[in-house]
Amino acid sequence: MRTRVITAVVALIVFIPVIVAGGIFIEVLTSLMAAVGVYELFKMRNLDIRSAEGALAILGSVFLVFPVKKYLTFLPTDANWVLFFLVVLGFLAMVVISKNEYTFEEAGFPILTSLYVGCGFQYLVQARGKSLLALLFALFIVWATDIGAYMIGRQYGSRKLAPSISPNKTIEGSLGGVVCAVVVALIFLLIYPAKEVFDKSLPIMLLFTAIFSMFGQFGDLVESAIKRFYGVKDSGNILPGHGGILDRFDSLLFVFPVMHLFGLF
Known part of the structure; x- marks a missing residue:
């Protein structure tokens, strides 16, 4: 746990100034x-x-x-x-x-x-090109999905989502992740109005958020399937305690292209 925390802190020290700049x-x-x-x-x-x-x-x-x-x-x-x-x-x-x-x-x-x-x-770069808020929105809903899926799945999960690919993921956790993402998106878009950031209405953005959350979870499952096929636990070890780059960005690799497809940047 200590290694995970240290890595996360160092990564944020590097990543935050870069995305702001x-x-x-x-x-x-x-x-x-x-x-x-x-x-x-x-x-x-x-x-x-x-x-x-x-x-x-x-x-x-x-x-x-x-x-x-x-x-x-x-x-x-x-x-x-x-x-x-x-x-x-x-x-x-x-x-x-x-x-x-x-x-x-x-x-x-x-x-x-x-x-x-x-x-x-590529679409991560385009999201930042649109605005810092567009990039932060994507990051927040993916993080909210991960946290919500973990917490709800751990507490209430019973039905397996994809047992042959990721045995610990549950349907309840997946739905909890979507709900958590929508709640976080609602708070974000009340502070930074959807019309100003994305030129979309609030209800449309909340619907989009649910879709993004599901695509993010699918991206996570795709990476799990790849790792299971090749018999590895993590994609790499560049981030001690967290695995590799693909372990951290697997969901976002799916979310950013979908956001672009929906005309958000």
Whole structure:
């Protein structure tokens, strides 16, 4: 417990000034976190991140996260996705150059890894680009979901949510997480009106919050499924007592793209 608390305090000391400052600071930090996320997935599958496919996978995730158009204004507005596709072409070139010793199927893992990690972190950067409040809103509802699901599940949970993937999660806990997220969102949006922050009405934002909470929990289950498949407890150990980057951001990797899809930033 002491290790968890120390890690959390240190992480907050680093993370809070970065998200407040925004701009290049959060863009660089988020790109680095995406690179670490790719490394963690490679390590789970016992692949060498120092290989050509490791370098390409990291490059692909960073191309998705870092807003290259902002600094290289001559590039098209969809430059992130074009650059990512060039990385995909690089993997396909490896298939040809190796004369199918490196196969199309093998290329699928690093490509999907880059997309999964890069896309989620890309929209974290976009959320901060919208406003600090937009980013904080997402963080608060995910944290509220986690805390609510844990507390309600521990106290009242009896029916398993997905026993073959995450045996400790319950339906009651999941519903408690959604309710807790909605309550926290209500308090947040009463202090910072929904119309001013997101240009949406309060009822719509509360409905959205319930949906975001469910997607966040699904993101958590996806990460649990990946770890169970590869037989690991945590995605990594970069955060002592908390696991890896993907352990901490698995829910947010799903929530941020959905928030973008719903037009919040």
